[in-house]
Amino acid sequence: MVSRFPGTARLRRIGTSREGRPLLMLSAGHGPHKALVVAGPHPDERAAGGTALALAELAARGDRQSPATDPTLVTWNIILCLDPDGAALAEAADDAGPVLGRGFDPVSVSVPDLGNAAGPGFGPDLGPIPAKRPLSLARYYRTAYRPMAAEQPEWAPVADRPIPETLALLRVIDELRPFIQCSLHSTDVGGSWIQLTRDLPDLAVPFSESAEAIGIPLQQGTYDALYWENPSPAIYVLPPPDSAARLAAGSEDIARSTWCAPRHYGGVTAIIEVPIWAAPMVADTTPEPEAVRLLSNLADLVRDGGRQVTEVLSKTRGFLPPPETDPLRRVLEWMAAGLYDLVAASWQPLAQQAAAANTPEDPRHLTTAQVAALDIVARRQPLRAAGLLLRLLEASANAAAPALHDELSDLFTTWCTDFETALHTRPVPVQAQVAHQTRTAVAAAECALRALGQG
Known part of the structure; x- marks a missing residue:
């Protein structure tokens, strides 16, 4: 240039x-x-x-x-x-x-x-x-x-x-x-x-x-x-x-x-x-009548996904590189230390707002787009962590790494497929x-x- x-x-x-x-x-x-x-x-x-x-x-x-x-x-x-x-x-x-x-x-x-x-x-x-x-x-x-x-x-x-x-x-x-x-x-x-x-x-x-x-x-x-x-x-x-x-x-x-x-x-x-x-769902501004239930499900989704990745991580802490020297491990420990709960808890005021809406025109209703945006976050957080942990397991020479890798890889593949299906993604x-x-x-x-x- x-x-x-x-x-x-x-x-x-x-x-x-x-x-x-x-x-x-x-x-x-x-x-x-x-x-x-x-x-x-x-x-x-x-x-x-x-x-x-x-x-x-x-x-x-x-x-x-x-x-x-x-x-x-x-x-x-x-x-x-x-x-x-x-x-x-x-x-x-x-x-x-x-x-x-x-x-x-x-x-x-x-x-x-x-x-x-x-x-x-x-x-x-x-x-x-x-x-x-x-x-x-x-x-x-x-x-x-x-x-x-x-x-x-x-x-x-x-x-x-x-x-x-x-x-x-x-x-x-x-x-x-x-x-x-x-x-x-x-x-x-x-x-x-x-x-x-x-x-x-x-x-x-x-x-x-x-x-x-x-x-x-x-x-x-x-x-x-x-x-x-x-x-x-x-x-x-x-x-x-x-x-x-x-x-x-x-x-x-x-x-x-x-x-x-x-x-x-x-x-x-x-x-x-x-x-x-x-x-396309993130552009849909029609009210979502099931917003309260869906937000509860999404909070469970991000917490459960985070818990499953953290359970695998806990089995690797004895042989993976320490977080002081490995940036991927630092991210995993940061997420495991409460990020999933922080994300899920931040939606509670929105659920309370949606529950208080009492007429179809009430602006406190959440839209399909707003719920879809939170759906994306709920799915991406565990996937980000799982991808990093899979990389660390692939690089490890420890005898326990292959089985843990396979266990996490099955979860990872299912989550990706569900993500693409639920959000109707296109590149x-x-x-x-x-x-x-x-x-x-x-x-x-x-x-x-x-x-x-x-x-």
């Missing part, structure tokens, strides 16, 4: 990871308004790498279909991978050979044609979508790795454990004072949604039209923003710092995350989620994920510019 656009695209090292890997930032354009993009905040969310390069090329080649991609107005600064250590662990699982298989096939990502990014009539330029065997949930969860919260760079400040990746990002925010930060995320199953630290009212139309053009459902309810303001479909706005509004379990101190750092300079953060598998091509995420980031930047009186 730098050699293709000399003088326009620049690459520099902004820090070093815990294990000594470089943290690289690619910048394109020379405009006075600084946009910051964070790719790779979670190593199990892969589309952001393609989105990062697509955004950089739009800015570097002088694309002016939107004021946000005018290189004389906006400089795009793109951290290419915020967690390279986690990415290396995920890639190691991808390359583990015939047992694990390849997690993601290589793909050529086309830069999407934005068209009129802020209005109707634009369509994706996805290029040829190759006919490949779709990635299965089983293959995904057997290679997925997500660190415990205190080791996730965007969330480490909440746990009072600054890590080099976090400090590097915060230094960049202080240096650039970005008018917008786009954090690029993926969800394993569901739809697309945006979390904002401040409302951008004009974003709703381009966001929904982009999703519709590609065929991605809008997620009308998400565990990540259970109690956030919801001014537009699938757009959620963080309550102000002095608000007494309830947040999702574990996010009470969200104001200390890197998402909120640009607010010190008047900036806004957009967390842009795209699905790896689409599940979303990587090119479609990238096109939607790219256009949403540009639209968000354009809206933020407009709020500044630009564009």
Whole structure:
């Protein structure tokens, strides 16, 4: 990119990871308004790498279909991978050979044609979508790795454990004072949604039209923003710092995350989620008459699944690598220490709310979409843990490992099949994920510019 656009695209090292890997930032354009993009905040969310390069090329080649991609107005600064250590662990699982298989096939990502990014009539330029065997949930969860919260760079400040990746990002925010930060995320199953630290009212139309053009459902309810303001479909706005509004379990101190750092300079953060598998139920806003019973079942599901994985884990503690030296083991112990119960208990207020609804029009009713979003969480938590433990058992030379592996593998396979069946999942091509995420980031930047009186 730098050699293709000399003088326009620049690459520099902004820090070093815990294990000594470089943290690289690619910048394109020379405009006075600084946009910051964070790719790779979670190593199990892969589309952001393609989105990062697509955004950089739009800015570097002088694309002016939107004021946000005018290189004389906006400089795009793109951290290419915020967690390279986690990415290396995920890639190691991808390359583990015939047992694990390849997690993601290589793909050529086309830069999407934005068209009129802020209005109707634009369509994706996805290029040829190759006919490949779709990635299965089983293959995904057997290679997925997500660190415990205190080791996730965007969330480490909440746990009072600054890590080099976090400090590097915060230094960049202080240096650039970005008018917008786009954090690029993926969800394993569901739809697309945006979390904002401040409302951008004009974003709703381009966001929904982009999703519709590609065929991605809008997620009308998400565990990540259970109690956030919801001014537009699938757009959620963080309550102000002095608000007494309830947040999702574990996010009470969200104001200390890197998402909120640009607010010190008047900036806004957009967390842009795209699905790896689409599940149409997350867009269904009809009331769910059995919500109370279903939430109780889902609480049992996540607790029972977590208990079964933890029972296998307890039989391995004498021979697996210790958590002090093994990041996969640290995640397993963190989850076993109460995460499943925390997730399940956080739904109790929603069940009480639904039980109190006494007319069909009562807004306290939960929708099919909201219940489906919690269904996804209930199924994913044990699967994440089981996938990590299976990897550790496969690498172990202990005589007890094969039998424990087979025991857990049977559970894992059943859970994956049930997940795909219950949520009616379908894979979303990587090119479609990238096109939607790219256009949403540009639209968000354009809206933020407009709020500044630009564009």
